[in-house]
Amino acid sequence: MTSIDKYIFRTTFGAFALVAVSLTLLIWITQALREIDLMTNKGQAILVFIGMTGMLIPVLVLIIAPIALMVAVTYTLNKLNADSEMVVMSAAGISPWRLSVPFILVALVVSLMVALISAYLGPKGLRETRNWAAQLRADLVSTIVKPGRFTTIERGLTFYIRDRRSNGQLAGILIDDRRNPKERATFLAERGEILQNARGTFLVLESGSVQRREAEKRDPAIVLFERYAFDLSRFSGASEGRHLTARERYLWELAAPDPHDQYYIAQPGVFRAELHDRLAAPLYPLAFAVLAYAFLGTPATTRQSRAFALGLAICAVGALRFIGFGSTIFSAQNPSAIVVLYVSLAIAFAAGLVVVGRGVNIEPPRLITAAMTALTARFARAAT
16 A cells, blocks of 8 residues: 555544444434433443443444445545645546545445444344343342332332341332223232242232222222232243344354244244345445545545535435335345345446546536526625
């Protein structure tokens, strides 16, 4: 690599890293705030909160990286034009093909990173998030038996324990269950204990009452009981399914799934769509870089506006990604729809390379230029 290549590579990759980190952190914060109840309602430490939500970062990078690369390429090309560096390099005999080399190298590095995330790191993060969530649910017993605290397990379900004795028995139990909008149930018991068996996890209440009030009725129904088993299995992780979703499978597991896998037998289209989406993911950084360079890679003076070319580049990149999302979604039901994904990528590469090879300068049509000039002149006359 020449000094010019190193300069362009360093500038582009630095801009990419800055944009990717900024967007990832911003989106991660918005996603992490949805799990803030881990710290508030379930009493988990901030490190557990950060660790669990941080497992989603690879999946976010998988989506953000191509967009961040397109922004970085656009920024670098505009910087080179604003500093008249592209004009100087063009006058020195550097062709558009030669100038595109450092941009393609950056795109290759990003594509390799996306391929690694798509094949392994993304599914690994989702699996760890799933396992971590299951462990937190399994630890629910130690959460709800903290005496003197009202603990909301999920929306509409609240526990209160007055005391926990040395033998593990619970005293003074209150359970308020409002998950069913048509009925509210309130359980009161003098004693209780946690019971785990092959059927699941239960909170066995003793010497208590349950008050049920239906929405249509004015008066509640009160039933006294000696023993009552409140099912906690869904919260303790006992009801967690053992199968992995398509997004949690590694790339090689999607390419050669177990033919006896019940989840695969039930939803083969989902596996097919996820496989092709993963295979196409590393191609998007290259396609976005080619399109951005095709629209903005020609030398221009500081008097020439690049707004039109930039707008076209954004529209082209957005349309390409929209087609990709749509084709993978429809391919779950119709396998032929996946062809649209690869055809759109091929067209984007071919069109971009043709524009770069011919050195086409993307400018607004004369009709639009004339209309804008006339409109500007009219506003100027009106202002005077």
